[in-house]
Structure formats: structure tokens, C-alpha cells
Amino acid sequence: MRRGPFRVGDRVQLTDSRGRMHTIALEAGKQFHTHRGHIKHDDLIGMPDGTVITHSSGAEYLALRPLLSDYVLSMPRGAQVVYPKDAGQIVTMADIFPGARVVEAGVGSGALSLSLLRAVGDGGQLFSFERREDFAEIARANARIFFGEDHPAWTVTVGDLVEALPQTVQPGSIDRVVLDMLAPWECLDAVGEALAPGGVLICYVATATQLSRVAETARDKGGWTEPQAWESMVRDWHLEGLSVRPEHRMHGHTGFLITTRKLAPGTTAPLRRTRPAPGAYGEDYTPPNDEVWTAEDLGERQISDKRVRRTARGLAAQVERDDRIPDEDGPGAAD
Numbered sequence: 001m002r003r004g005p006f007r008v009g010d011r012v013q014l015t016d017s018r019g020r021m022h023t024i025a026l027e028a029g030k031q032f033h034t035h036r037g038h039i040k041h042d043d044l045i046g047m048p049d050g051t052v053i054t055h056s057s058g059a060e061y062l063a064l065r066p067l068l069s070d071y072v073l074s075m076p077r078g079a080q081v082v083y084p085k086d087a088g089q090i091v092t093m094a095d096i097f098p099g100a101r102v103v104e105a106g107v108g109s110g111a112l113s114l115s116l117l118r119a120v121g122d123g124g125q126l127f128s129f130e131r132r133e134d135f136a137e138i139a140r141a142n143a144r145i146f147f148g149e150d151h152p153a154w155t156v157t158v159g160d161l162v163e164a165l166p167q168t169v170q171p172g173s174i175d176r177v178v179l180d181m182l183a184p185w186e187c188l189d190a191v192g193e194a195l196a197p198g199g200v201l202i203c204y205v206a207t208a209t210q211l212s213r214v215a216e217t218a219r220d221k222g223g224w225t226e227p228q229a230w231e232s233m234v235r236d237w238h239l240e241g242l243s244v245r246p247e248h249r250m251h252g253h254t255g256f257l258i259t260t261r262k263l264a265p266g267t268t269a270p271l272r273r274t275r276p277a278p279g280a281y282g283e284d285y286t287p288p289n290d291e292v293w294t295a296e297d298l299g300e301r302q303i304s305d306k307r308v309r310r311t312a313r314g315l316a317a318q319v320e321r322d323d324r325i326p327d328e329d330g331p332g333a334a335d
């Protein structure tokens with residue numbers, strides 16, 4: 001329900017004059033309280049999107065339905081999320097199309113899943129895999145709150161991708177695979193089996209060491225096109241009168257992306273036209289092997305189990321509250 005006047009059950013983002021944001025779910029008769037007073041939900045219900053509402057203190061708030069990018073940055077997290085700038089790159093560069101059959105792992109907090117579900121649409125299929133039951137639960141709740149119901153294209157399987165994938169999808173039946181996990185190179189055989197010839201694999205990794213391991217493992221195993229890697233940097237701009245310039249602060253690093261495509265069975269890619277630089281595979285080079293990589297090795301911040309449990313409890317309560325709000329337009333109402 002993303003069009004038309006605000007309805008009961010809609011999520012509305014309120015922004016004050018200082019740019020501070022609060023998101024509320026509209027309920028008849030309810031009030032949104034701040035330390036200075038309140039806003040009545042009833043004053044918003046029936047108003048058009050993009051309305052200015054006056055708080056009981058006289059302060060004005062801009063009311064808008066949150067965009068996917070707003071929601072992702074404010075939603076409760078288990079694991080670190082893929083930022084909108086990278087989700088946009090993933091959808092475009094992995095060529096996620098309406099109706100596509102896509103595999104994703106891990107699910108984490110479900111941020112990237114939301115963009116993938118939007119891109120495949122109701123007629124596509126997103127098979128997502130997550131090792132941790134508690135993270136999968138958080139992701140399901142985040143998606144349910146965002147879409148207002150369980151998305152018809154989404155299946156979440158709890159388990160390790162390598163073990164669970166062959167039990168979930170037919171060999172050669174998948175169009176695209178998106179991996180956001182610590183050791184994607186460990187999954188290359190499994191995703192290669194699931195992907196249709198010509199299918200795209202995209203991996204999002206945090207460090208250059210992971211990036212290199214994905215590329216070298218794909219080359220070593222064969223059956224994949226020459227990998228391509230990049231990162232994207234987004235610099236916001238300050239726009240005020242004559243003061244038009246880049247912002248002083250920016251997110252310096254989120255992650256790297258690497259893509260490769262599955263070749264037809266028995267095909268060997270033509271030799272690379274450019275030879276590896278002298279020394280690229282010299283004495284110091286370590287070929288892919290069975291080392292165990294940990295999140296600590298890569299300097300990733302770990303979230304405590306206590307915090308994950310608190311997040312999951314908060315989301316479960318939110319989903320329950322949303323479910324209790326009657327849908328004014330009844331079942332089957334148009335989006």
C-alpha cells in the first residue's frame with residue numbers, strides 16, 4: 001500500500017525541522033509522544049503522503065511514507081546490512097530481473113533480501129539461506145513489516161548454503177546467485193551446480209583478501225568467466241545557496257563486489273588476452289586452500305547474542321501489533 005492517502009496500518013516517517021526522524025505505524029485513536037507533546041494518528045489518517053502535521057507544541061513535522069532505503073537504514077539489525085548504494089549495484093550488475101529465480105545467502109537482517117524481492121517481483125522466486133535461525137527470524141519480521149505481509153516470492157531456509165542448496169533447488173535451475181558471507185569461495189561448487197549456464201554470481205565482501213580468494217578460487221576451479229571486481233563510493237553534496245560542494249564526511253568503505261558467470265558444462269573460457277602481471281603468482285602467492293577464516297580474522301564487529309535476542313523480541317512484538325491493526329480496505333486491496 002504505497003499510494004494514496006495515509007491509511008490505518010501504514011508506516012509513516014515524521015521528520016522535524018532539525019532532520020530528526022521517527023517512524024510510526026498508524027493506529028486509529030493512538031498518539032505519538034515526544035518529550036514536548038504529541039501528534040494524533042487520527043490527524044494523519046486520510047491525509048495525502050507528503051503532508052505537514054503540527055505537533056501539540058506547535059512544531060511542524062513532515063509526514064512521508066518511508067522509502068525502501070529509509071527503512072533499511074532504520075530497521076532492527078542482527079547482522080550488518082548491505083547499504084542501499086551497494087544493493088542498487090547488486091540488483092543492476094547481477095541483472096536481477098522480474099520473474100528471475102534467485103538464490104541469496106546469508107540473509108542476515110534481510111536488508112538485501114528486500115531489494116531482491118522488489119526486483120524479482122511477485123512472479124519471481126528468491127531462495128534465501130541463513131545459518132542462524134535467530135537472524136532468519138529477524139529478517140522475516142523486517143520483511144513482513146516492510147511489505148505488510150509475507151512476500152509470495154520468498155522462501156527462507158535455515159541452514160548452511162552448501163548443504164541446504166542442493167536439497168532446495170534443481171541443478172541448473174537458478175538464474176542469479178547473490179552471496180554476502182564470510183567465505184563465499186567455499187560455496188562455488190554448490191552454486192555452480194545450481195546456476196543455469198550463463199547465470200550470474202555476485203559476491204559482496206568486506207575485505208580485499210576475501211575478494212582475491214573468490215577470484216582465484218573461481219579461476220582455479222574453472223567453469224566460470226573471468227571475474228570482474230569493483231567498489232562504489234558515494235559522496236553526498238551540500239546544497240545551500242552558493243555553498244554547493246561535497247559533504248565533508250562520507251562513508252569511506254562498505255564492501256567490494258565481484259561478479260562472474262557460469263559457463264556451459266565442459267566449456268573452458270578462452271585464454272585471457274592480458275597475461276597476469278609478472279610476480280602476480282610469484283613466491284609470495286598462496287593458492288586457495290582449506291584455511292579456516294573467522295570474522296575476527298577479518299576485523300568484523302560481532303553482535304552479542306543478548307542484543308540479537310532483544311532485537312528479535314522487539315520485532316516479534318511489532319509484527320504482532322501490526323497484525324492486530326485491522327486493514328481498512330480489507331483483503332485483496334490494491335497496492
Ligand SMILES: C[S@@+](CC[C@H](N)C(=O)[O-])C[C@H]1O[C@@H](n2cnc3c(N)ncnc32)[C@H](O)[C@@H]1O
Binds near residue numbers: 107108109110113183
Ligand atoms: C553480513 S550478513 C548478511 C547481511 C544481509 N545481506 C543484509 O543485507 O542484511 C552475513 C550472513 O551470512 C550468514 N552465513 C555465513 N555463511 C553462511 C553459509 N555458508 N550459509 C548460510 N548463511 C551463511 C551469517 O550467519 C550472516 O548472517
